[in-house]
Amino acid sequence: MKRILWSVLSVALLGAMGYSIVGLVTRGSPTVPRPLDRTLAERVLVLPAPESDLRDPLADLGATNASTLSERVGGNGVIEPHAEEVLVAGEVAGRIATVHVKEGDRVAAGQVLLSLEHTTEEAAVRVAQAEIEAARARLDKVKSGSRNEEVSEAVAQAREATSRAALAQGVFERTDKLYRTAAATEDELDRAKKEAEAARFAAKAAESRRAAIVKGSRAEDVVIAEADVTVAEARLVEAQARLAVREIKAPTAGEVLQVKVRAGEYLQPGGVAVTLGDTSQLMVRVDVDERDYARVELGSPVEIRAKAFGDKVFAGKVVSLGRRMGRKNVRTDDPTERNDTKILEVLVALEPLDSAGSATGLIVGQRVTAVLKVRPQATTAQRP
Numbered sequence: 001m002k003r004i005l006w007s008v009l010s011v012a013l014l015g016a017m018g019y020s021i022v023g024l025v026t027r028g029s030p031t032v033p034r035p036l037d038r039t040l041a042e043r044v045l046v047l048p049a050p051e052s053d054l055r056d057p058l059a060d061l062g063a064t065n066a067s068t069l070s071e072r073v074g075g076n077g078v079i080e081p082h083a084e085e086v087l088v089a090g091e092v093a094g095r096i097a098t099v100h101v102k103e104g105d106r107v108a109a110g111q112v113l114l115s116l117e118h119t120t121e122e123a124a125v126r127v128a129q130a131e132i133e134a135a136r137a138r139l140d141k142v143k144s145g146s147r148n149e150e151v152s153e154a155v156a157q158a159r160e161a162t163s164r165a166a167l168a169q170g171v172f173e174r175t176d177k178l179y180r181t182a183a184a185t186e187d188e189l190d191r192a193k194k195e196a197e198a199a200r201f202a203a204k205a206a207e208s209r210r211a212a213i214v215k216g217s218r219a220e221d222v223v224i225a226e227a228d229v230t231v232a233e234a235r236l237v238e239a240q241a242r243l244a245v246r247e248i249k250a251p252t253a254g255e256v257l258q259v260k261v262r263a264g265e266y267l268q269p270g271g272v273a274v275t276l277g278d279t280s281q282l283m284v285r286v287d288v289d290e291r292d293y294a295r296v297e298l299g300s301p302v303e304i305r306a307k308a309f310g311d312k313v314f315a316g317k318v319v320s321l322g323r324r325m326g327r328k329n330v331r332t333d334d335p336t337e338r339n340d341t342k343i344l345e346v347l348v349a350l351e352p353l354d355s356a357g358s359a360t361g362l363i364v365g366q367r368v369t370a371v372l373k374v375r376p377q378a379t380t381a382q383r384p
Contacts, residue, residue, distance in 0.1 A: 072371050073295055077286035077304070077348070078329065079366045081277030086252060088113060088274040090267045091245045099263050101274065107250045113274050116267065118246035125243055128236035135232040139225040154210040161199070161206035168192075168199035248273060255279045257364055277364055284316060284348040286370040287328050293344040295374040296321065302348045303371045309361060318372065320347035346372070 094116035101113050175192040178184035258275040261267060284304055288296055296318060304314040322345035329345065348370060350362070362368075 071373060073288060073292040073374055074369065074371050075286040075288045075292075075343070075346070076328075077284040077368050077370045079362050079364050079368060080283045080285055081254070081257075081279050081364055082281040082283060083252075083254075083278045085257065085364070086254065086276040087272045088248060088251065088276060089270050089272050090116070090248050091269060092116070093269050094118075094246060094267060096261055096263050096265050096267055099259060099261065101256050101259065103256050103259055105256045107253065107256060107276070109250055109253045111250045112247050113250055113256075114248050114261065116246040116248075118243055121239065121243040121246055124239040125236065128232065128239045132229065132232040132236055135225070135229040139222075139229050142221050142225045150213055154206075154213040158203070158206040158210040161203040165196070165199040165203040168196040172196040250274075250276060252276065253278070279364065281352075282350045282362055282364075283319075284350060284368060284370060285329060286346045286348055286372070287343040288346050288372070290325055290342040290344065293321075293346075296344075296346055296372055297374065301373045303373075304348070304350065304368050305371075306362060306366060306368045308366070314350055314362065314368075316348040316350040318346055319349045322346065348372075 097115045097117045099114045101107060101111075107113065172189075172192040172195070175184050175189050179186065179189045254276040255278070256274060257277045257279075259273070260275070261271075261273045267273060284302075286302075298318055298321065300318045302316040302318060304316055305312070306314075325342045325344055328341065328343050
């Protein structure tokens, strides 16, 4: 009996000890952090949240009064050239031999931007030019007719042939008389007859050549020679056209915004090589919230700010209003920005700041903020 009681007490004591140990492990020990742990924790660098490239346009004004804010509408925008950018591409494939421009250059319409290798095409042009010269020489010869020396030679040959024919005919007649008196054989008569006929035909041929040379070229010969010249000229035009497409030219005047190729690279047909834009007048395409677009009017003054220029203000005015609502074109880096907001595109013309007619410093594709001045109680303006 005592042994049984002692066993029960032992089991209870061991159970209580195990529960205490498990609780200590699961609840953790309320110990104070060591000084070393505190030092390591203080060395951890906490990076600030990235600042957005674009801020609230109205926040740049520093305006606190509601009446001032009611006269202004803000929006984010992007710098554009006066006309749409032109993506210049090649018509044919080839290895680039020379790039004639660099970014920032101003070019005229038709100016060569880059050249493809064109050795074969140049040789084809030279061959076509030689063919034209030969065809024109043949035409001149046909039109001018034979020279005096050629005419004299033809006349002499015709007379000679006529004399030979008369001589052969005389021999035949004498042989025929001899044959009748049995002084000549039948073979001799037959041979004399055939020689007379051959001489007569040769005389006719020589007379025909003389008449043709004296009369000159026929109209048909002239037509054929002129057609040969036309064909040769067409081949030259074709060869020159194939050579011309080996040079990629500017379709319009403007500034070289981007050069996407280098000498030695292989350009595929349709591959964009150079981007052009008319930067003589910079524009800003501004996204105006659908809640504010009705207050914007043509000619409204606009203040443009770019983060790269701090508080510097670029002046402009509204020159065009969009015709349909759409999604935002310019996105900020703010993670809380609403991207589902509908906007109206407003085109703003920047006022020139230098003699060249451009807004100094601003470049195509740069993001900016715009503040448009409007009347406090503006109503929906009639759109032109």
